[in-house]
Amino acid sequence: IIHTVSLLDIYNGSTEEIELELPTQCDACEGTGAEGGQTESCSDCNGQGRVRMRQQVGPFVQDVVRECPTCNGTGQTSAASCGACDGTGQTMKSTTLRFSIPAGAEEGTRLRMRGRGSPAPQGNGQQGDLFIEIEVEEHPWFERSGPDLIMSLPLGYADLVLGTSITIEHLDGKDLTIKVPAGTTSGETLEIRKRGLPGRRSGGRGDVIVLVKLHMPKKVDKKTKKTLQEIRENLAPVDMIERIKEDAKDRRS
Incomplete structure (x- = not known):
């Protein structure tokens, strides 16, 4: 089954409780599928659950051993099917599951619940296991890369030139302060x-990585346009060709 958790659950780890309809062994027939649980040895395989058959492979004939189709390999058959489970040996039952989400668990992590899967056919053998796959719901601004948390921070041009400090609430409920130095591009x-997520393999915590972006307003009023026109020459590069060359050099280094 797939179980969805929040990024906060991954940050701290959590204990989950869910209620499901799961297959369980039929009490009336003890999982045999036979009325009253009364079975008898299969006459086709003499209770072995396997039958020997001859198979043509090209020009050759060989003997192969296969699961008995009459008893489905159990070696047992019944005269009448159980009315409580229609002969399946299983009934559905509402079950409450409690399990822990480990801190730092990754998307797709599978948790194994031993003995909570489907019952063994005809009541022979142990009940199977149930696997719970973790799905992490999307966060409003964080994305994940291993133990690191990645976010973008759109800022105005003045904030990039002069520098600024932005504080937001982090996953742990504490302040996350982002200090943007003057001259950031x-x-x-x-x-x-x-301040990232717990590392499952390395231990410790990852980092918060902030991608700084220039926010371009969709609309600019007349007063702001006039101000920008007045300072435009001061903001523009003195020698455009030299600035292009310098930018290319920085990009390639």
Whole structure:
């Protein structure tokens, strides 16, 4: 089954409780599928659950041993099917499952619940296991890369030139302060150490990685446009060709 949890559950780890309809061994026939649980030895395989058959393979004939089709390999048959389970040996029952989500668990992690799967056919053998696959719901701004949390931070041009400090609430309920140095360019990344998710293999915590982006307003009023026109020359590169060359050099280094 697939169970969805929040990124907060992954950050701290959590204990989950869900209620499911799961197959269980029929009490009336003890999982045999036979009325009253009364079975008899299969006459076709003499209770062995296997039959020997001859099979043509090209020009050759060989003997092969296969599961008995009459008793489905159990070696037992019944004169009448159980009315409680229609001969399946299983009934559905509402079951409450409690399990723990480990801190730092990754998307697709499978938790094994031993003995909570389907009963063995005809009551022969142990009940199977149930696997729970973890699905992590999308967070409003964080994305995950291993133990690291990645987010983008759109800022105005003045904030990039002059620098700024932004505080938001983190997953742990504490403040996450992002300090943007003066002269930061769009596309740069800032790291906030040890505020990411727990590392499942390495131990410790990952980082919060902030991608700084230049926010471009969709509409600019006349007053702002006039101000931008006045400072435009001060903001533009003195020598455009030299600035293009320098930018290419920085990009390739």
